[in-house]
Amino acid sequence: MSQPKGHPSSMPPLTEAEKQIILGKGTERPFTGRYWNTFDKGVYVCRQCGSPLYLSDSKFHSNCGWPSFDNEIPGAVKRQKDADGMRTEILCAHCGAHLGHVFLGEGLTAKDTRHCVNSASLVFMPASQAPPEKAIFAGGCFWGVEHYFRQVPGVLAVRSGYTGGTVDMPTYEQVCTGKTGHAEAVEIIFDSKRTSYEALARLFFEIHDPTTVDRQGPDVGAQYRSAVFYLNGDQKRTAEKLIGLLRQRGYKVATQVVPASTFWPAEEYHQDYLAKHPGRADCHVRVERFGLP
Numbered sequence: 001m002s003q004p005k006g007h008p009s010s011m012p013p014l015t016e017a018e019k020q021i022i023l024g025k026g027t028e029r030p031f032t033g034r035y036w037n038t039f040d041k042g043v044y045v046c047r048q049c050g051s052p053l054y055l056s057d058s059k060f061h062s063n064c065g066w067p068s069f070d071n072e073i074p075g076a077v078k079r080q081k082d083a084d085g086m087r088t089e090i091l092c093a094h095c096g097a098h099l100g101h102v103f104l105g106e107g108l109t110a111k112d113t114r115h116c117v118n119s120a121s122l123v124f125m126p127a128s129q130a131p132p133e134k135a136i137f138a139g140g141c142f143w144g145v146e147h148y149f150r151q152v153p154g155v156l157a158v159r160s161g162y163t164g165g166t167v168d169m170p171t172y173e174q175v176c177t178g179k180t181g182h183a184e185a186v187e188i189i190f191d192s193k194r195t196s197y198e199a200l201a202r203l204f205f206e207i208h209d210p211t212t213v214d215r216q217g218p219d220v221g222a223q224y225r226s227a228v229f230y231l232n233g234d235q236k237r238t239a240e241k242l243i244g245l246l247r248q249r250g251y252k253v254a255t256q257v258v259p260a261s262t263f264w265p266a267e268e269y270h271q272d273y274l275a276k277h278p279g280r281a282d283c284h285v286r287v288e289r290f291g292l293p
């Protein structure tokens, strides 16, 4: 299965052997994959698109020769009947990569479920190397901002939401009035061993226009303001340094640098919106404002 249009993978190209499994719905030989007998703490992500699929806590010894999990990260895995109607295939809900099959009623764990997954469909990201870090940026309509950050290697999860306002649990309709003070924003959880706050902040300044006040393209209002919501002093200094670099290059940067406050996740239909609506044009276009290093 090919990836959704307009949603290129952040992962390295698949090898021929991986293609046979991920695209061709093949099965690796038992006891040959990288992960059939690994139990380190961390998260297993999709080999094709990098989406988090399984936490190590759900992995168990099944002795079947393939990685076995009794639970997926909510919403990460979709199920469909095989063509012969016998078994139930599992696929990455984000990109459609073939993972393996799911079996119920075997009585192996309390959840009575075994996701039998090809190692080749997975990449393990150990949790012990670095605790995940968080970043919050507002750069206009969160659909486009989320879309870009989802593609960055090392980004573990991205949520669209609202922050910087005065009302608890705001709805999209409330935020759209511009009266709650919230900005449309994205919350990014990332592995600091694989990417850095500075790399994400640089991308942030290149995928939205940091020079317009309370506006991104056709979207006008304070909820579309450009803002960095920093979570610590290092993030604040990094944001200010990058704004300084942009000002040296002649950009009249309007981005606010303000302390993070409560991040309220947006309604489910806003999450990963552009991947769910592949025909929809992205309002964000990357401009290389920092130039080459």
Ligand SMILES: [Zn+2]
Pocket (backbone or CB within 6 Å): 046, 047, 048, 049, 050, 051, 092, 093, 094, 095, 096, 097
């Ligand atoms: Zn995927």
